[in-house]
Amino acid sequence: MKFSKAEIDAVIAASPRTNLPLSKLVLSEERQVRPQGSTPKLSVAELAASIKDSGVLQNLIVVKGARGLYEVCAGGRRLEALTVLAQADDIPENYPVPVLIVPTDKALIASLAENVFHIPMHPADEYAAFARLIGAGKSVEDVAAAFGVTPLVVKRRMKLAAVSPRLMAQFREGQIGLDCLMVLASCDDHVRQEQVWNGMPSWNRRPAYLGQLLTQGEIESDTDPVARYVTLKAYEKAGGTLRRDLFSDDDKKAYLLDTALLESLATAKLQKKAQQIAAQGWKWVEVRARYVFEEFVKFGELRKTRRAPSGEEAAAIASLQSRLETLRARMDALQDHEGDDDNDDREFLKLDAEGEPLEAQLKALQESLCVWPPELMTQAGCVVFVGSKGTAEVKCGLVRPDDRNGVAEVARKASEVDGDGESLVSLPSAKTRPVHSEKLTRRLTAHRVAAVQAELTVRPDVALVALTAQLAHSIFRDDARGYHRPETVFAITAADCQSDLPTAAEDLQARILDVVTEAVDANAASPLAALKKADAANGAEQTVAATGWLPACLRTRREAGMATEETLQDAPERAASEALAA
Structure with missing residues (x-):
């Protein structure tokens, strides 16, 4: 009808x-x-x-x-x-x-x-009306009371009303969803809002991605370790600027805008910890707001030594070990007991709970016996920084490059006195000039890859070996600690990569005699010493050509010990090389 x-x-x-x-x-x-x-x-x-x-x-x-x-x-x-x-x-x-x-x-x-016949108001009109009420002199609290909402709701609608007019027009037309509009509204800069929205492909305009782009350069108060360490209260008290996200469910969350101030506050707060560490007798103590792995690579590291326990400590350790052995024996007996008894399960869990504090005490006692060598502490130092959990952490026993020789000498003498032969310090390898330039190394490596590819095209059986090696490597590798593996996965043999290598003109003059000596012998290299570089290089090229010599970066070698991360990553190629050489 x-x-x-x-x-x-x-x-x-x-x-x-x-x-x-x-x-x-x-x-x-x-x-x-x-x-x-x-x-x-x-x-x-x-x-x-x-x-x-x-x-x-x-x-x-x-x-x-x-x-x-x-x-x-x-x-x-x-x-x-x-x-x-x-x-x-x-x-x-x-x-x-x-x-x-x-x-x-x-x-x-x-x-x-x-x-x-009732036409509902568009949300954009509602946001604009709330903003007009505030603009007319109404307080946020008055508007909230008049409409039965919280002041936060009013602030959110005012924030939405302040979005770029171009983006608001798209919102009215249904081209922008409310969830995306709320993210865009968290930024007050209209130009930035439009840049982020227009710069993203339509299929990728999601609230999470929009938020990531809008907050670049800002620090989240609840996730950043340094911000958590300094605390939002201290940052604001120091005059730090921040931005709060009105649309976040967490009303305590904020974005810190002054990175320099935040890190200076963290550094100042860490100084107290640094003073305590310096009093222990270290040569130096540095304070850094953040731990940057690349900055620590240059340091050597001391190793702790184990001192003999006192009579009281030895007795405490023996007592804890005895109690733990008794608990473990009872737990083993419960596990060996046949049947499904709930009482046994409860008893097992009870014993396990009793053992946890004992294990913690034993661990603490044993760790207290490990001390820094006093004779080396005066040559090394510590870095105090903010850890990933937002707390102050200390990395001790670091050796600066300038102190490398002095520490090595003291450590050598200490090892001779102790007679255990164990090194007290681990130092990074000294930098040496590479045998070949980076440009030449890239060319040599390219030749090696090309040689393997050429052989694989005519040897499907070898290609299958290489594929199997790659699949096995992808399944069984351990990226986190690859250099701790006890042996290489695949045997290493030489591949025939000698053809079409760079010529003599591209090698270094200082290397000519070494190459000939290595490939043939010193007698063959001796006549080349009196020649000019060009003549010596040509003579070396002819002498080495028939020997099968390869530059070090092209060689594969059978390792007898520990595999490195680099050799494990090259395992598929080395497997192919082995098959080709077979």
Whole structure:
């Protein structure tokens, strides 16, 4: 059944408007187009706050009922909000409510018309209206009270209203979702908002990715270790600028904008710890806000020595070990017991819990016996920094490059005195000039790869070996600590990469005699010493050509000891080389 607007207008025009006491109104069960209970509770609270502040702005539609009451067939949410206010004593029970009284047979038409012809406000208009209220002099708290929302909701809507007009226009057209708009609103710079949005492909415009781009250069207060160590309170007290995300569920989260200030505060706070460490007798103590692995590679490291325990310490260690052995024996007996007994499980867990503090005590005692060599502490130092957990950490026993020789000499003498032959210091290898230039090394390596590729095209059996090696390496490798593996995965043999190598003109003059001596012998190299570089290089090339000599970077060798990360990464290629040489 279809009703024209003229019919509906006629019904409304013929119906009287008046005010009725709230106590005379009841919700109609038969003439409401919206089912009872379908109204969100949150919207009722907001509407109640609005009515309390501004009154009922739109009349209810009612029909005469029994016993002098009037049934509400349109405006049930307003009636519910009024009832909430009356129950809270915010309005009297006889509060005058504006109503439109319609005939009973027209009630359903009126109820349907009010809901169907109602055009909801676009969220963008709502955000703009909130901003206009604040601009007109209303406080955030007043607006929040008027609409029954929290001040945070008002601030969020004001923030959304401040988004770039170009982006807001796309939001109105449905090209930007509310979740993305909230992320964009977290940044106040319209140019930056548009750059981030327009710079991302449409398929990748997700809130998480937008947030990452918008917060580049900013430091998250809850995840950054240095920020957690300094604390947000101390940073703000020092005048640090920050930005809070109004749309975050965590109201304590903030983005710190002054990196230099943050790190200076961290450094100052670490100085107290550094003073305590310096009092232990180290040569130097440095303070750094962050641990950068590359900066520590240049240092050597001392090794702790184990001192003899005192009588009291030895007795404590023996007692703890004895108690732990007793517990473990009882736990082993429970594990060996056949059957599924819950009592055994509970007893096992109880014993395990008893053993944990004992193991911790034993570990602490044993660690206390490991001390830094006093004679080396005066040659080494420590670095105090903020660790990954946001706490102050110390890395001790570091040897600077300038102190390398002195520490090595002291460590050598100490080892001779102790007689155990164990080195007290680990020093990084001294830098040496590479045999070949980087450019030449790249060319030589390219020749090696080309040689293997050429052979694989005509040797499918070898290609299968290389593929198997690569698959095995990808499955069984351990990237975290590859250099701790006890042996190489594949045997290493020489590959024939000698053909089409760079010529004599590309080798270094200082290397000519060494190459010939290595490839042939010193007698063959001796006549070349008196020649000019060009003649010596040509002579060396002819002498070495028939020997099968290869530059070191092209050789493969069978390792008898520990595998390095580099050799393990090259394992597939070396497997192919082995098969080719077979």
